[in-house]
Amino acid sequence: MMKHPDIADVAVFGVPDSQWGETVRACVVLKQASELRQDPEASGIEIVAWIRDRLAHFKCPRRVDFVEQIPRSPSGKILKRILREPYWRNEDRQIH
Secondary structure, rough: OOOOOOOEEEEEEEEEOOEEEEEEEEEEEEOOOOOHOHHHHHHHHHHHHHHHHOOOOHHOOOOOEEEEOEEEEOOOOOOOOOOOHHOOOOOOOOOO
16 A cells, blocks of 8 residues: 555554454555545545555455554554554454
8 A cells, every 4th residue: 555656654454344343444644745635535435446456355445544643652663553442442342
């Protein structure tokens, strides 16, 4: 995903899904000059389509959420637990 010309940073993780147990979700930080900032809904669809041309279907995120910043530890590691928390808040288990 980092090869997309409009993506500055990205994190990919699993979120709950009633049919599959979990599905792939991506949080994306767009570059400042990106035209994708104008319409986030259409931009998410465009990014998923771009990824599907390059990856197997099951590896592609079903949805893209746009964020201002990806949370990282002091050493630079992506803090996926912080990104996952809102999606898993009302779930009995943190994994399916």
